[in-house]
Amino acid sequence: MPELPEVETIRRDLAPLLVGRTIVATRIHASAERLAVTHTPRALERTLTGRRIEALERHGKYLVARLDDGRSWVLHLRMTGSLVHAPQSEAADRFERARVDFDDGSSLRLRDMRKFATWHLVRDAREAMPHTGPDALSGAWSAAWLRAALARRSVAVKAALLDQAVCAGVGNIYADEACWLARIDPRTPACELGPRRVTRLHAALRETLAASLEHRGSSFSDYRDGLGAAGWHHVHVHVFRRDGAPCERCGTPIAKVRVAGRGTHFCPRCQRR
DNA sequence: ACTATGCCCTGGGTGC
């Protein structure tokens, strides 16, 4: 499940390999009928082919390839998508959904077991992510901004952290990790958190995202970087999928509950409402 | 305006 650190790792891997390259062929396989959101598969193949990639950016969990015609090719990997740079001669594996060939003999392969990934081709990247707020690593995503956003929500703080309008790039892993670092019960109504606790949560989110980025992301299942290798931050998590194991601070078994329809892991003793 | 639920999708795990 690629979240901000995973998508940023992919971006950093792929940018030097893709920027400046011209697309010479595009193929969306028959098993990926729903991949192209803004076009039919054939129209997207036609429109992408011949374009040069000018820049590779990221906003939240979206990758944005800026093209030489002014358009943006916006990719989202959802749960099981990966993007791997490989020679054109490399055979497709059974979960390959699409491939893009470049003018230097290399190619980019989209692998996606569960077929949730999406590609948009738009004039302005924001069209592809209308509900997305400031990126959680950007300067705009300040503690003051988070305080204001949480103050007008009565949902559980975990649910608010998963809302991409509040924290673009944060997903289930880092929402749980940040709540543990900040010693906040993820079920606490967002608006009940005082300013000092929100400031602590803001710092915790930045800390957990930065730590994961250093470890090239977490590979609990399908995540792979732009070269096909796993990350190793999953070895360093404090609560995510550690239910039953002792809390690293107090030894209490980590609990698992359901919040906002998502598996939520926390220490019932040292994370407080 | 806000919040809750269902949908998409398939491999892996569990229980019988």
Next chain:
DNA sequence: TGCACCCAGGGCATAG
């Protein structure tokens, strides 16, 4: 060994 069932969840549409 086989089979039915459930779970994982990001973002969006729809309903309340």
